[in-house]
Amino acid sequence: MTTSGIGLYGDMPLVPVPHVKREILEEWRRRVRSESNERGVIRTEPALSRFVPELVERLFSVDDEERQSGAILVASARHSENCTVAEAIRELSLLRSAILRAFSRGGVRLSTTAIEYVHHEIDHAMAEIVSDIHRVACARLAASHRVEHALRENEDRMRLALVAAEVGTWEFRPITGELTWDDRCKQIWGLPDGHEPSYDAFLRGIHPEDRPRVEAIVEQTLEPRSGGTYKIEYRAVGLSHGPERWVSCEGKCFFDDAGRPTRFIGTVLDITERRREVEFRERFVGMLGHDLRQPLSVVNYASETLLKQGLPNDSLELVRRVVRSGDRMNRMIRDLLDFARGRQGGGIPVARKSLDLHELMRHLVDEIATVNPARTIELAVDGDGSGHWDPDRMAQVFQNLLCNAVTYGAADTPIYVVMVEEGRFLETTITNYGPPIPKSELGQLFSPYRRGGRARSAERLPRGLGLGLYIAQEIVLAHGGSIEATSDSDSGTTFTVLLPRG
Incomplete structure (x- = not known):
């Protein structure tokens, strides 16, 4: 491994060439992802994916005067958003290891001062980002209080607008399990008179094939790292097994300073007619793809036969163009059919x-x-x-x-x-x-x-x-x-x- 700029020995800071920085970040991402997978969490990006690249750049670009002045790395709140304290400490610890291993692999023997420099700055980064996470949590709590106050002030005007648009509203208190529906929600779910809504009743009113997906999205929304945004479309059959409806639900979950979900509010809209129009178009696409395959197979067979007939070169090139165009049309038809299957429910079938x-x-x-x-x-x-x-x-x-x-x-x-x-x-x-x-x-x-x-x-x-x-x-x-x-x-x-x- 080679370096440029300031050296690696004595009291000088570390300044690796760009590809070494990339190696450090790539190894860090791999190790965070691998560690998450071992815990049963599928993670495509680390929680600190925006913070760490800037941290590495700052860590290896400060000059000697800055380093000796005791200046530390300050995390931005936007870079620690939706990250827990445990995740921050775990991922920064893996970064520390990735930095030291990268230089070790390259055969660079770091001085004691250089190693202390790495530990010192990572420790300060941990302290600063943990402080930021706490500040963001407090800001969220204050924001949620302001939003709740604004919602109460405008409740009457909102209710009138929602009734006119046939939009139902609901509120769920995860800590107590209390669920509140307005009249439109009760109508969509077919809640019998005299019965109170419950989370179990909500799940029972969802089409059995869609129920696991809805449960998974709700659980994800109740996690602070999700940001609390909820948006999904699914089929509802109601508690009395009435006609199948397609509904669109949107909502927002609010959290306290400990990261616990305290209030989950949202809306529900019947989109059955819109979905029927979409499904009709997609079924038409699927039927069109099936109907095109037969005449196209004849074109492909005739073209392949002509290629074997010993045609003159100019005619042969024309037939080859027909074959290439037929292959492209086959791929387009395959894509249309796959699209239709995926959009009509059940996803694309696979044979493992x-x-x-x-x-x-x-x-x-x-x-x-x-x-x-x-x-x-x-x-x-x-x-x-x-x-x-x-x-x-x-x-x-x-x-x-x-x-x-x-x-x-x-x-x-x-x-x-x-x-x-x-x-x-x-x-x-x-x-x-x-x-x-x-x-x-x-x-x-x-x-x-x-x-x-x-x-x-x-x-x-x-x-x-x-x-x-x-x-x-x-x-x-x-x-x-x-x-x-x-x-x-x-x-x-x-x-x-x-x-x-x-």
Whole structure:
């Protein structure tokens, strides 16, 4: 390992080159994720994911005068938002270890003063961020009191507006288990006269297939780290097993200074008619996909037959174009059918088999590199790639991500594919260094029928319907995993897929 700037010995601070900082942060993220997985918590990003990079940058960039003056690193409240004290101490301890291990791996022997410097600054960072967490908790409590006061003042006007819009309101007190419904909620759930609402009655009125999902979202909302925001759509059958309704629920949970949920309020709206219109359109899409397959199969069969007839070169090229267009149409139809299945409930079906994901990726990388000989794709694997996944669906996910990397990555830079073990999970990252995805589009990247600004500006024909990333996400979720994307001009665009071994 080499360093630049101030040296590593004596009383001088640590100033590693940029790639060493990246190594430290990457190892820290891996260890936080692995430690969380071992505790049964699936975490795609550490709780201090915004704080620690700035901490590392500050830690290794202060000059000698600043360091000797005793200046310490001050955490920003926005960087410790939704983080508990236990998480902060655990993640900063892992950062301390990652820093010292990074220099040790590089063969750098740190002086006692340098080691003390690292410990001193990490300890101060712990103290400051714990203080910030306490301050944020107090601010939340004060804010919740202000919101409650404002709600009481405007209650009459709000009630009139909600009645006119046929919106129901509810309030849940998690500590006591008390649930309050207005008349509209009672009507939607079919609560008999003379009966009081309860959380058990709320759950019994939900469609059995949707009940586990709703319970999981409610439990997540009652955790302080969730931010307390609640938004979900599901089917309600009511307590008297009346007609099935689709409802949209939104709410907000408030917490005390100890992080306990004290008040959970929200609204419910009957969206049955809207959902029926959406389902009709999606069923139409599914039927259209099925109906197109038959004539297209005839076109593909005829084209393949013509390729074997010894046609003149100009005619042969025309037939090849027909074959390529037919293949593209097949992929589009497959995406339409997968989209229809996913939106009609139940998600995309998967057939798990024993699979070496490393071998599958090697095959896909070779295949795409053969079709794109001018591009460089570097694959690195570590650990065991075996597990139980659907081979065809996993190929569909990674082929989509690799093709995106080829399409939008800069032609003169490699595409990096890294597969590593994370406890009982396998993590795959695919990185390209093309134009970054605008921050305004990252949050909607996995929504259907969306092609971002990079796709609109790409100097090539569109390759699909904008369903690829949506379907990739549905497949990953069907395997119990997660997929996310990050993008900036320095680190490039990275898609991260985390899969349990099944």
